[in-house]
Amino acid sequence: MSKGIMYIDDMRVPFDGEKNVLSVIRKAGIDIPTFCYYSELSVYGACRMCVVENEWGSIEASCSMIPKDGMKIRTNTAKLQKHRKMILELLLSSHCRDCTTCEKNGKCKLQELALRLGINRVRFQDTRETIELDTSSPAIVRNNNKCILCGDCVRVCDEIQGMGILDFVHRGSNLQVMPAFNRKLSETKCINCGQCAAVCPTGAITIKQDIDRVWDAIFDPTKHVVVQIAPAVRVAIGEEFGLKAGDNVIGKLVTALKRIGFDEVFDTTLGADLTVMEEANEFLERFEKSENLPLFTSCCPAWVRYVEMNKPELLPHISSCKSPMEMFAAVLKEHYKSIQDTLKKEAIVVAIMPCTAKKYEAAREEFLRDNVPDVDYVITTQELSTMIKQSGLIFRELENNATDMPFGMGSGAGVIFGATGGVAEAVIRRCYSKKTSATLKDLEFCGVRGMSALKEATVLINNHEIKIAVVHGLHNAQLLLEEIESGNVQYDLVEVMACPGGCIGGAGQPFGLANKKVKRADGLYSADRLSQVKSSEENPMVLSLYDGLLKDKAHSLLHVNYTDR
Amino acid sequence: MEITHDFTKVDEILTSYGMQQAYLIAIMQDIQTEYHYLPKEILEYISEKLELSIAKVYSVATFYENFSLEPKGKYILRICDGTACHVRKSIPILERLRKELNLSAHKTTTDDMLFTLETVSCLGACGLAPVMTLNDTVHPAMTPDKAMELLTSIRENDSVDSLETASSSNDMKETGGKNNE
Numbered sequence: 001m002s003k004g005i006m007y008i009d010d011m012r013v014p015f016d017g018e019k020n021v022l023s024v025i026r027k028a029g030i031d032i033p034t035f036c037y038y039s040e041l042s043v044y045g046a047c048r049m050c051v052v053e054n055e056w057g058s059i060e061a062s063c064s065m066i067p068k069d070g071m072k073i074r075t076n077t078a079k080l081q082k083h084r085k086m087i088l089e090l091l092l093s094s095h096c097r098d099c100t101t102c103e104k105n106g107k108c109k110l111q112e113l114a115l116r117l118g119i120n121r122v123r124f125q126d127t128r129e130t131i132e133l134d135t136s137s138p139a140i141v142r143n144n145n146k147c148i149l150c151g152d153c154v155r156v157c158d159e160i161q162g163m164g165i166l167d168f169v170h171r172g173s174n175l176q177v178m179p180a181f182n183r184k185l186s187e188t189k190c191i192n193c194g195q196c197a198a199v200c201p202t203g204a205i206t207i208k209q210d211i212d213r214v215w216d217a218i219f220d221p222t223k224h225v226v227v228q229i230a231p232a233v234r235v236a237i238g239e240e241f242g243l244k245a246g247d248n249v250i251g252k253l254v255t256a257l258k259r260i261g262f263d264e265v266f267d268t269t270l271g272a273d274l275t276v277m278e279e280a281n282e283f284l285e286r287f288e289k290s291e292n293l294p295l296f297t298s299c300c301p302a303w304v305r306y307v308e309m310n311k312p313e314l315l316p317h318i319s320s321c322k323s324p325m326e327m328f329a330a331v332l333k334e335h336y337k338s339i340q341d342t343l344k345k346e347a348i349v350v351a352i353m354p355c356t357a358k359k360y361e362a363a364r365e366e367f368l369r370d371n372v373p374d375v376d377y378v379i380t381t382q383e384l385s386t387m388i389k390q391s392g393l394i395f396r397e398l399e400n401n402a403t404d405m406p407f408g409m410g411s412g413a414g415v416i417f418g419a420t421g422g423v424a425e426a427v428i429r430r431c432y433s434k435k436t437s438a439t440l441k442d443l444e445f446c447g448v449r450g451m452s453a454l455k456e457a458t459v460l461i462n463n464h465e466i467k468i469a470v471v472h473g474l475h476n477a478q479l480l481l482e483e484i485e486s487g488n489v490q491y492d493l494v495e496v497m498a499c500p501g502g503c504i505g506g507a508g509q510p511f512g513l514a515n516k517k518v519k520r521a522d523g524l525y526s527a528d529r530l531s532q533v534k535s536s537e538e539n540p541m542v543l544s545l546y547d548g549l550l551k552d553k554a555h556s557l558l559h560v561n562y563t564d565r
Numbered sequence: 566m567e568i569t570h571d572f573t574k575v576d577e578i579l580t581s582y583g584m585q586q587a588y589l590i591a592i593m594q595d596i597q598t599e600y601h602y603l604p605k606e607i608l609e610y611i612s613e614k615l616e617l618s619i620a621k622v623y624s625v626a627t628f629y630e631n632f633s634l635e636p637k638g639k640y641i642l643r644i645c646d647g648t649a650c651h652v653r654k655s656i657p658i659l660e661r662l663r664k665e666l667n668l669s670a671h672k673t674t675t676d677d678m679l680f681t682l683e684t685v686s687c688l689g690a691c692g693l694a695p696v697m698t699l700n701d702t703v704h705p706a707m708t709p710d711k712a713m714e715l716l717t718s719i720r721e722n723d724s725v726d727s728l729e730t731a732s733s734s735n736d737m738k739e740t741g742g743k744n745n746e
Contacts, residue, residue, distance in 0.1 A: 164618025170627045180623035181605065 004069030009076065019043075021065040021073065022050050030075055033084070033113050035201045036150035037063045040500070040513065041159055044151050048087050049113065053077050085117055093124035095202070096145035102203040103141075107511075109201035110148060131176070136184035138363050139192040139208055139356040144176055147204035153177060153196035160500060162475030163306075165190045177204075189309045191302040193474070193498045194356030194507025207356050207508060210377050211387055217348045217377070218261040224336065224345040226264040227257055228328050229403075231272065231410075232354040232418030232503035233381045235523030236510055240385035241395040245516040246523035251400025256388050258401065267403045268351070269410020271328025272417040272426070274545070275299060276536035278321045278558050279423075280430035283493060287466070292316045294469075294484070294491040297423050299323045301361035302498035304562055306474060311481065312564035320559040324417060325351050325358060326367050329374035330557040332407070334549055348376045352384050354418070354506030357498070366560050380508025411539045412528030419521035420472035420502035421448035421455055424495040428468070429535050431461045449525070451501060451518060454480060456491075467491045473500040574599055575607055579614055586615050589625055593632060601641070602633040638674045638681035640719055644707075645696040647687030654708075655695040659684060661709035665716060679723065680716075 003016045006024055013028045020043065025032045035047035045064045052062045055072040059079065074080070092114060099105055134142035151168065154177060158164045165188050169178050179188045197205040217225050234250040243249065250267070257265045283295050298304055298319040307314050322330065329349045336347035351358065355378075361367070362375040379387070388395055402408060413429050416422035425448050432443070447457040448470050455470040469491045471477045477496045483489045499505045501517035504524070512520070533539050550557065578595045582588035592611060597603055603626055612619040626632045644650075644659045659682070663669060666680050674681045690696045693705030697712060704715065 158618065158621075164620050167618065167620035167624040168628075169624055178620075180608075180619040 002067065002069075004067065004071075006067055006070075007072040009074055015067045018067055021052065021062040021067050021071070024067050025050075025052070025062055025073075025075055032062060032075055033116065034063065035109055035113075035148060036152055038152065038156075038199060038513070041152065041155045041199075044155065047091075047148070047150050049084060051080055051083055053080055059083060081117075085119060088114060088117055088119055089122055090124070091148050092119065092122045094126055094128055095148065096126070096130075096143070097122075102146070103206040103209065104146075104200075104203035108203060134184050135208070136186035137190060137192060137208070138186075138360040139194055140185055140190070140197055141206050141208050142178075142185060143204055143206070144178065145204075146202045147177055148202055149175055149177065150201060151177070152199040152201065153205055156195045156199045160473050160475055161191070161193055161195055161498065162478045163189065163191060166196060189306075191305045191309075191474070191498060192357040192360040193302040195499065196507075197356065198507040198509075198511055207380055207382070208359060209383060210359070210379050211383050211390075214350055214377050214379055214387070217350070222345055223348050224263050224343055225261070225348045225350060226266060226332060226336075227262045227350040227352060228266045228268045228271065228325065228332070229253060229257075229352045230268040230325065230354055230418065230503065231415045231422075231524060232506060232509065232520065233352050233384070234527075235418070235520040236354065236504060236512070236516075237381050237385055238395075239510040239512070239516070240382070241388075243396065244519070245512060246519035246521075248523050248527050249395075250527075251402070252395060252398040254401040254403055255398040256391075256393055256395060259393055259398075260387060260391050262350070264404040266328070266332070266407045267410045268324050268328055269414035269417070270407050270539070270541055271324030271326075271331075272414030273411050273536035273539050273542045274327045274331070274558060275321050275324045275417075275423075276413055276426045276430050277542060277546075278327075278554070279319050280427045280536075282319055282321065283427060284431060287464070287492060294494045295319055297493075297495045298562075299417065299423055300357070300497050300499075300503075301355070301364075302357040303474065303477065303496045305357070305360070305565075306477075306498070308562055308565040314481075315562055315564065318562060320561060322367075322558055322560050323358075323361065324414070325353065325378075326361065326374060326560070327558045328407075329367075331545065331549060333369070333374050334553070334557060335407075338549070349374065351375045351378045352381065353378050354381050354503045354509045355499075356380060356507045358508075366562070380506075382508055382510060385510070406544070407541060409533070409539060409541045410531075411533040411536050411542075412531035413534060413536045414539075415527045415531065416524050418503045418524050419449070420497050421450070421470045421495065422502065422524070423497075424448050424457075424468050424470050424493060426536060427493065428459055428461070428466070430537055431466075448495075449521075451514060451521075466493065468493045468495070470495045472497040472502050472505075474498045572607070572610055575610060579611065584614060586617055589615065589617065589622065590629075593622075593626060597632060601637040602635055604636075605634070635674065636678065638679050639723070640679060641681045641683070641698075641700055643683050643685045643688075643698045645686075645688045645690070645694070645698075646684040647691065647694075649691035650687075650695040653694040655684075655697075658695060658697065658707050658709050658712050662712055662716065665713065679720075 006013050006015055008025055008028050011028060013024055015024045018024045033049040035049055036044050043063050045061045048061055050062045051059050052073040052075050053059055099111055131144040154166050157166050165179050166177050169176050194207055197207050217223050234248050234253060235246050238247040238249045239245050254265045286292055286295055296318050298321055307318055332349050358378045362373050362378045367374050413426035428443060446459055448455050453476045457468045459466050471480050504520035505517045536542055578592055582592050593603055596607055608622050609619055612622040644655050646655050662682055666675050666682060668682050673683050688696050695707050697704045697707045
């Protein structure tokens with residue numbers, strides 16, 4: 001770790017362990033532009049927007065410069081301005097510029113920097129042939145006409161998710177980002193996690209939009225449209241409306257959804273509670289028989305798809321529990337079937353998710369009954385924020401409202417599902433026979449919380465030591481699998497979430513780096529602290545479901561078998 | 566094109582490089598020497614064996630002009646179109662051969678898989694311009710007529726060859742060499 005003093009635009013700026021000059025510049029309060037730099041990814045140096053001028057007048061990219069004591073650089077000179085503008089003009093010249101109809105309109109970094117740098121004219125014609133869009137995936141749309149070749153998607157897919165679906169193909173003026181053999185995304189092993197879309201600075205990779213279909217359902221008088229909100233949504237959507245990351249806005253969300261026109265508003269947290277009940281039973285059963293251990297969680301559809309396609313031998317270890325979204329949707333559809341005579345409308349279940357892979361999960365054949373999916377439409381946190389804006393609601397000023405009965409109550413254990421470690425903690429909470437506040441506090445500090453890549457904990461249940469591992473980011477999961485397979489480590493319960501940070505870091509959320517994810521997780525944990533019901537089996541809704549609707553049907557409605565693909 | 570490949574040869578190549586990712590380019594060169602192009606199935610196979618993503622392997626394969634993902638003909642004709650060869654009229658040779666073989670800039674291999682016709686930027690034999698290669702043999706100071714003669718002789722020899730050694734393996738280098746004698 002190097003330490004020293006740098007001079008940035010004649011300001012003395014101390015540095016201490018910063019990896020590159022770019023971070024030191026940003027620390028000095030200068031917002032140096034970049035397209036291809038993310039602190040969480042490797043440095044690539046493709047976009048050249050972060051160029052600085054050294055004391056001898058030569059120009060270098062600050063992302064790939066190591067800070068040195070006494071170094072003098074300038075971030076804003078005539079030469080730099082000219083360079084940056086030229087680079088941007090060239091990028092724009094080979095870019096489809098239909099901004100007003102672009103998915104990323106208003107959120108596009110290219111648009112933002114063109115405005116900031118004052119690009120008012122592009123002198124060069126776009127002579128490239130139009131490249132066909134890839135709309136084959138249920139979650140992700142690729143439009144290479146808008147790609148600026150920053151490589152962010154390539155690196156996130158490879159380095160963070162360990163998938164390597166996308167890469168640069170050909171070279172020079174023919175360079176493009178695409179899957180091998182120019183395959184459609186649906187023909188690859190893509191897990192639909194959407195992290196490529198989350199980091200894409202332009203509209204080259206976006207999330208498939210289902211807003212119009214949801215509006216159609218809402219405005220259709222023959223349909224009874226109900227909606228469930230995933231835990232992670234409530235602590236992130238506020239960011240779209242100028243609120244802080246981690247602010248729990250579930251009350252405002254309910255109001256917004258009602259005003260938008262949803263007939264009933266529910267909380268996926270109840271689905272999470274059902275998952276806890278089923279998964280805890282499954283775990284204890286397997287643990288007693290020491291059968292198919294470790295048990296891997298199955299809430300994350302991207303993880304499930306990864307296992308199906310790459311590690312089919314692990315399928316017996318995957319929990320047979322459906323995800324909270326699917327459990328809840330199965331219950332909802334069953335409920336509306338039972339009251340069909342009085343309702344006289346077709347029930348439509350919409351799910352608001354932080355996740356893009358949920359769009360894929362909802363369409364899986366396992367979750368179709370009579371050819372109708374249990375979840376009719378999945379929209380992401382960002383799509384919901386668009387719907388709220390389309391409705392003209394002023395989100396910040398909305399009053400709070402409670403979710404609807406009879407499915408309107410979730411426990412604290414269900415809420416924390418949205419953060420990495422939450423599912424494991426909730427399941428262990430259920431397994432604890434004595435739930436004093438002291439034991440719950442112990443659990444809180446046992447090591448499953450936080451943003452470390454791999455978290456391990458050992459808890460004592462009925463005098464048995466239970467070893468738990470929690471990973472997030474699929475690359476981390478792959479590393480853990482290698483360790484498990486080689487026999488170096490042994491666990492009883494393993495929670496895997498494909499996205500870094502868990503669902504709060506899902507690609508459907510407003511874009512945020514690690515610091516935002518920590519705040520979102522804090523938001524969920526404080527919701528847990530404030531909730532009256534801490535444990536899933538204490539949730540009266542759960543109890544009444546098991547006594548009523550789920551009687552004799554729990555297994556068929558709440559479990560699923562995934563198969564080798 | 567969908568041939569099921571026998572991977573023993575590929576395994577040999579992979580083993581000779583100790584299954585190391587770092588040798589991806591060398592491995593692909595050897596595969597191309599063996600098969601005259603990089604078959605899709607083999608790229609998938611080496612991606613699995615080397616634990617590299619298929620997108621990465623494809624990325625490297627498409628980066629280099631010298632790698633081909635399309636099957637090539639038994640006889641690969643390359644017309645040098647470097648500056649020296651170009652000014653000494655390499656293009657008329659190319660055009661004549663294209664016309665004769667019914668090929669174009671986009672279609673470079675004949676349907677019977679006998680000929681592939683391509684250009685190269687410079688063979689480094691400018692003193693012999695215009696130059697053309699047939700597999701690994703260099704033919705100096707070419708003209709469209711000489712190229713046609715060469716083509717005719719390949720065709721004749723090839724039909725004799727295939728009659729004589731109908732079942733033997735077609736080692737391209739040797740066949741190519743024979744034709745030049």
